[in-house]
Amino acid sequence: MKDYLAPLQDIRFVMRHLADMPSVMKLPGFEESGQDTVDAILDEAAKFAGGVLSPLNRVGDVHGARYDNGKVTTPPGWQAAYRQFNEGGWGALSVDGAHGGMGLPRVVSAAVNEMWNSANLAFALCPMLTSSAIEALILRGSAALQARYIPPLLSGQWSGTMNLTEPQAGSDLAAIRTRADKQADGSYKITGQKIYITYGEHDLAENIIHMVLARTPDAPPGVKGISLFLVPKRLVNADGSLGEHNDVRAISIEHKLGIHASPTCTMAFGEAGGAVGYLVGEENRGLEIMFIMMNAARFAVGVEGLALAERAYQAARDYALERVQGATLGGGRGSIIGHPDVRRMLMLMKSQVEAMRALAYVVAMAMDHGERAPDPARRVVQRGFGDLMIPVVKGWCTETAVEIASLAIQVYGGMGYVEETGVAQLLRDARITSIYEGTTAIQANDLVGRKLLRDRGAALRSVLCAMQGTVAALVLYEGEDMAAIRMNLAHAAEALAEAEEFLVAAHAGDAAGVYAGSVPFLKLLGITAGGWQMARAALASAEQLRTQTGPQDFHRAKILTARFYAEHILPQAQAMAHSIRAGGHSVMALSEKDFEASGG
Numbered sequence: 001m002k003d004y005l006a007p008l009q010d011i012r013f014v015m016r017h018l019a020d021m022p023s024v025m026k027l028p029g030f031e032e033s034g035q036d037t038v039d040a041i042l043d044e045a046a047k048f049a050g051g052v053l054s055p056l057n058r059v060g061d062v063h064g065a066r067y068d069n070g071k072v073t074t075p076p077g078w079q080a081a082y083r084q085f086n087e088g089g090w091g092a093l094s095v096d097g098a099h100g101g102m103g104l105p106r107v108v109s110a111a112v113n114e115m116w117n118s119a120n121l122a123f124a125l126c127p128m129l130t131s132s133a134i135e136a137l138i139l140r141g142s143a144a145l146q147a148r149y150i151p152p153l154l155s156g157q158w159s160g161t162m163n164l165t166e167p168q169a170g171s172d173l174a175a176i177r178t179r180a181d182k183q184a185d186g187s188y189k190i191t192g193q194k195i196y197i198t199y200g201e202h203d204l205a206e207n208i209i210h211m212v213l214a215r216t217p218d219a220p221p222g223v224k225g226i227s228l229f230l231v232p233k234r235l236v237n238a239d240g241s242l243g244e245h246n247d248v249r250a251i252s253i254e255h256k257l258g259i260h261a262s263p264t265c266t267m268a269f270g271e272a273g274g275a276v277g278y279l280v281g282e283e284n285r286g287l288e289i290m291f292i293m294m295n296a297a298r299f300a301v302g303v304e305g306l307a308l309a310e311r312a313y314q315a316a317r318d319y320a321l322e323r324v325q326g327a328t329l330g331g332g333r334g335s336i337i338g339h340p341d342v343r344r345m346l347m348l349m350k351s352q353v354e355a356m357r358a359l360a361y362v363v364a365m366a367m368d369h370g371e372r373a374p375d376p377a378r379r380v381v382q383r384g385f386g387d388l389m390i391p392v393v394k395g396w397c398t399e400t401a402v403e404i405a406s407l408a409i410q411v412y413g414g415m416g417y418v419e420e421t422g423v424a425q426l427l428r429d430a431r432i433t434s435i436y437e438g439t440t441a442i443q444a445n446d447l448v449g450r451k452l453l454r455d456r457g458a459a460l461r462s463v464l465c466a467m468q469g470t471v472a473a474l475v476l477y478e479g480e481d482m483a484a485i486r487m488n489l490a491h492a493a494e495a496l497a498e499a500e501e502f503l504v505a506a507h508a509g510d511a512a513g514v515y516a517g518s519v520p521f522l523k524l525l526g527i528t529a530g531g532w533q534m535a536r537a538a539l540a541s542a543e544q545l546r547t548q549t550g551p552q553d554f555h556r557a558k559i560l561t562a563r564f565y566a567e568h569i570l571p572q573a574q575a576m577a578h579s580i581r582a583g584g585h586s587v588m589a590l591s592e593k594d595f596e597a598s599g600g
Contacts, residue, residue: 060261133160189274200265355530396526513584
């Protein structure tokens, strides 16, 4: 499998024509993010991703992270790549300038993070978690904690983690038991165990800063009694130098299906009396901070799904162009890209990757406007759109990534099932993304329960109105391509509207049936929103063709890809809407005893 090549042409097209980068660069604080600066950043990120991170992807998969008596060793080349990453200042990309970062828009960081994750997901997870720790400190950390911990985290000298899950609790954070006892000096003694901690221990940074959810002894039960604490691997002296080791250690790492080079640790806190920790924010309000961090992390995992899908498409495309096998319909032997079903699979991959990229970047744009737009009303609207779509970006992009990685193996045929070709790694790596930061069902429950039902569909109806505007704009362009896009988008939007109306109306009388349809609803919204963005892309490309500006071949291909998506992906919307309306009863029909009896 060839090394990753960043799809800069499509990235720039989406940023300019769909995510409206010119408007983002006018937002307060982004005025210095000129197009030349952004282009230079994208170019350099592409070079680093393709030239440094991508060659290590296979190395990391084969060697993996190694655990020995509390120490974790990363694969060959990891330390050098991490130094280069930090020397390039990549960890400071989207951190506010007031805290020492570059302060660039989320749209830009989304594009750069896509490149890191396409090139080497296992490596990219480390700086992603560090960014989350920095964000928590910026959100609620005291001035003293910010001054002491943000600069070395920002430089990559130290790294960060998120410690949520415990063996007995899983995704149920209300059940966590890790304890925090306040000390006379204002610090806390942390005791407990956390599992599935990405980069909880490693040899890349000289210190690791753990963000840990725990309970104080008098905390109320459930999620209202959770606090957030900063627990360093090594204690930090008053002058900023490193002191003795804290009472925290990794007691094992997981042996996983994929992302072998990323150490997933079980962490023990307080085996020798208690790990020193510092409260972030207020007691019993840790979950509020974690949810804000988690929202950003869920978006980041959605971008991971997009990134792996792009890498899988590149691998399949390159192989199909080069592999000669069998006679084509035109006669004679040629590469397998001449076979109709190989073309179909490649178009399924290409069209969905482009749809995912467009949706993710548009949501990133909404997050930028939601934080910085001068008009308060615009901030509310954009924040509402972003909140609605983040579980879709996370759930739909990651589920689709698994399908696309599987298709890549199918294009390779038997060679795809052989580890030496490298394409099987993409499927193994992609599988975790639909579980990270909450399974697809958790995203879907959030979408339906917290987003759709809370405002009784108001935010979604605004999206449907925008989709109808795009349908109307398509009428202005002649030709079969635009007509097919218009018709299929209109039908999908109708199916989405019907599903929304049903869920809102049915919830009071059949909550179980509504939630049984929550994952199909998430996928329905993802597919339709992706088709909406592809239709917008077709409109932008049609205008570029009309005015004869930009790369004409690229724009013709964009319209044809949008038509393929409209004809092959969007029709799924009606079927999903039907299963949402009629399928709840059959999901809940069998009793537990019926399931037990099925094996007899």
